[in-house]
Amino acid sequence: MKDRINPLLQPFATPWQTPPFESIRTEDYEPAFLQAIPEALQEIGEIANSPEKPDFPNTIAALDRAGDLLNTVSAVFFNLNSACTDPLMQKTAQEISPRLTDFGNSIYMNPKLFQRVKTVYENTPGESLTPEQHTLLEDTWKSFIRGGANLTGEAQDKFREITTELSRLSLQFEENLLAETNAYELHLTLAEELSGLPESIKEAAALTAREKGKEGWIFTLHAPSYIPFMKYADNRKLREKLFKAYTSRCNHANSRNNTEIIRKITALRLEKARLLGYDTYAGYVLSNRMAQSPEEVNHFLQHLFSSSHPAALKEKEEVGEFARKEGFTDTLQRWDWAYYSNKLKQARYTLDDEMLKPYFRLENVQQGIFDLARQLYGLNFKEVHNIPKYHPDVKTFEVYDHTQQFLAVLYTDFFPRDNKNGGAWMTEFRTQHKENGKDVRPLVSLVMNFTKPTPDKPSLLTFDEVTTFLHEFGHALHGMLSQNTYQSTAGTNVYRDFVELPSQLMENWAIEKAWLDQWAVHYETGEKIPQQYIDKLREAANFQSGYQCDRQLSFGMVDMAWHSITAPVEEPVCQFEQQAMLPTEMFPEVPGSCFSTTFGHIFDGGYAAGYYSYKWAEVLDADAFSLFKEKGIFDRDTAASFRKNILEKGGSEHPMELYVRFRGRKPSVEALLERSGLKEKSQVPDRL
16 A cells, blocks of 8 residues: 655645645644745755845745745644644644744844845845835845844844744643633523523524533533623523633633733743834834834824713713613623613614524625625636535635636635634635746635524524624635735735725625615515614614724723733733723623633734724724715725725735825724714824
């Protein structure tokens, strides 16, 4: 019998050279990495030791192309480690991540390579480069400086040690959060305990119980289970129990506690920043963002807070008063907020998720979003069954332009699993770029955690899930429509505080009647969504916008607090967090609750000192959508301009230049405040 060939180490003989998931075994990854890393090092060495005079093609462009096999193996492995992991994969991640960090360090700390980059950077006339090449040169130079190229001796050794340990700690944070989320279940066996819950939620909980071999109903800490329980369950003690389980994840005295990991991560990030000459990690991060300093970010957050907080306080009073009218006599707690807020929303607007869900069948939502992309950008989506998948839930689509030119492969993965991280995200198995003059198109993946179908009903989405789909699809468009030469500047490889513009822009269509009318029909009767429902959706669009803004700002504030420290944090993690969030706090403290221990965006994602970017991008998207409102929400000329100047350009030029080219001016904060109903309370400067 012949030895089995590792499919990761062979050219992918699949449609569009997609990963051959059905042939890949978990044990294939480690040997693939162990071959790919030395190959990449050899390619880097050839660039560093080249006898040719350093120039843009043989140094900067060559670096962008280097390590192709390693890039492929890493993309497949780490994407699946988030979407479809197993214990061996997690073990492999812990073993391989330090090697990858060391690989990165060996590039940036290679003195010969740095000298070549420096020579090109200092001696290449700007007029000899295209805008994309100029950006790539600038970014490469910054990457070397930020990667420790100017460090020597003990400082360089320390930098290597820090970056290696940070990669390990971030992985451990992610694994702990997944394990802690999966470990808890609220198992109910009495029908009266389900009071208030819609039938669809009870059916889903019964299905979960059957899948686990149990009687009754099981509720979990996954969003499609947790969120509706908190919103609808009449049993206050059970709401409190589930809330405390959710908010205390990774803050228990067990092996999955993330508090010490947070201390270590933030202390190491500070030390790394100090080695590179920055006072704080936020200063290090923001030196390469649209918002260029911690002071600018904090100023931005505080000004938005001055508009949102008075409204948030008023909204809390309204919910408290409504609860009292409903017979509630206790102090309003966090586990009461979603329940009474939803009841108030129903009373005020006669609108509820359960009324809307029959019109939001997943398949219809998907088709509506695909049709929107066709109307705006001329895209067509063709489901195909010959592209390998990593899980039976996954669906695959070929994406074509209006000229029938192939643009991308799109994977969709919609439902929660125990081996899948929570939340929703867009990622890529391959980024668009040009190779020997050939346009290599991207392989884009959308990963969600939507409400699963039951034996009696299809997957019916909440309105929030519809907007989440639109949001992640906006990221997908950024990847699929990319038209760049270099991987490093393509698709979503943009400033973190710019990357959310395409995604948040798409959310605006969620309340547009002209779009909803095209696809939102009752899954049983085929009846179009009633006009009054659309009217109510629009009326309710700013329901508790002050509170929602405050909540987002609180996340941005705690992120900035963790990354603005000038000495390692000695106090308890929860105490540090409470102090940072104090300005936005409106509820009594809940002992044991700690948001930071689950804040994956900043501790195992890419948003450290960057969570503010969601609000920053809201300014951009509101301003951008105001042009669509002015010209028409399906206006092809406006969409073509957004495609040409934003979506196709990726990070090839400075984002503000791209935005001004699309909009004709810098973004105005006024559009966001007007859209959210906070304009009259604004003290925010008009421009970013």
